[in-house]
Amino acid sequence: MEYLDFELPIKELQEQYEKACKIGYDSEVDVSDTCKQIEKKLQEIKSEIYKNLTPWQRVQLSRHPNRPYTLDYIHAICGDTFLELHGDRGVKDDKAMVGGLGKIDDQSYMFIGQQKGHNTKTRQYRNFGMANPEGYRKALRLMKSAEKFNIPVVAFIDTPGAYPGLEAEERGQGEAIARNIIEMTRLKVPIIVVVIGEGASGGALGIGVGDKVMMLENSWYSVISPENCSSILWRSWDHKEQAAEALKLTAKDAKRLKVIDSIVKEPVGGAHSNKEEMFEIMKKVITTSFEELKGLPEKDLIKARMDKYTDMGDFK
Structure with missing residues (x-):
């Protein structure tokens, strides 16, 4: 430990x-x-x-090396029913973005999410959870397939941001994320989004539009990480704690600001301290959320989703 x-x-x-x-x-x-x-x-x-806990301490917990990642949740919740799907049908299969079909009880779901690694080798293999454009295009392909077969979508967010490399920009990183956002606003099936670790910038928003958006108690969701914010404002990482406080990035802040719908309680000590309990909590959260959404007609589902986002913030 x-x-x-x-x-x-x-x-x-x-x-x-x-x-x-x-x-x-x-x-x-x-x-x-x-x-x-x-x-x-x-x-x-x-x-x-x-x-x-201070905001910075919650950021540290969200990055704990023993914390469960997307595939940990999926395999624990779905067992042998999970079938991973690969590729964006254009460039390649992005290992930082995973997705596929799985069942909870008798209900099928399309799972998508960023995946980090558990050691140096797998972190490099997964590009530290930072997806390229093809990752977001793969996620969109899977969501459109789910829509075709009337299967609800579950998105797990855990990324320090979309990959900022030159190749990613050349292949249209910004366009891929923007396309996902607009397509998710009008997807005709329920979308359940859970921030399980880091939710940074457009990398999180690219799979973050949903009917139910939740955060784990020790996760964070913001336009920028505390370190990068500190380096821009103070030209140093030394003020990361102050930046974390100012960014209002914790689950409580996001709930108060109506950026998310609810906070998912973690076991005492964080999700990594009792993974089995955390998996059971997550399973219950997903099934309960789907039960609340499944009876809504398509038009009402999309309208409620659109209203949810247009009501955010103050406009004059």
């Missing part, structure tokens, strides 16, 4: 707890009272730390 800087008090108590239990097991001495006291203190410390 890896710990972030602000989690070090938890690490120390966890090590004390494990050491006490081991001593009791090895020496056959009753240390149950000591273990209970440490365990109680551990829960209190966890509750205190995670209840008062």
Whole structure:
């Protein structure tokens, strides 16, 4: 288990707890009272730390190396029913954007989302979750297929941004994202969007238009990352904590500003601390959201989606 800087008090108590239990097991001495006291203190410390996280600390949690990614959720929720689909039918298959058909109970869904890697090799293979234009065009192809067969779409957002390379711009990165946004506003099937980690800039918006848009408790959603914001305003990354506060990028901020519809609670310690529980929560969130949307006629579904976005912000 890896710990972030602000989690070090938890690490120390966890090590004390494990050491006490081991001593009791090895020496056959009753240390149950000591273990209970440490365990109680551990829960209190966890509750205190995670209840008062700063925006920057939530950004750090959203990037935790043990945090579940898109395919982790899909495989856990759908099991063997998931069939991954590849390619944009134009350039190539973008490994940073994944998608395919899967079932939850007896209902089929089209899943799409950015995928990061769990180690150096797979991070490079997945381009650190930064999709090229072909990734967004693949996502659109899958969404249009879902529309054709009347299958709801589930989008998992977890990206530091769309890939900013020269080749991506040459192949129309901006156009691909813009095309996805307009096509998603008028897609004739329900769209459920969940920000599971990082939701940065147009890279997130390219698959982020939905009837139900949610964020995990320790995810973030903003036009720019705190580090890049700091480097632009202060010419240094040293002010990233201040930038994170100013950007209003947390789930609570997004809910208050009506950018999202709801916040999905995570297990204490973050999604990575109890993945099985997180997967069950996600499964319930998706099925509940679909139940609320499935009875709406196509015209009403699209109108409600359009109204949702045109009502955002203040206009004179």
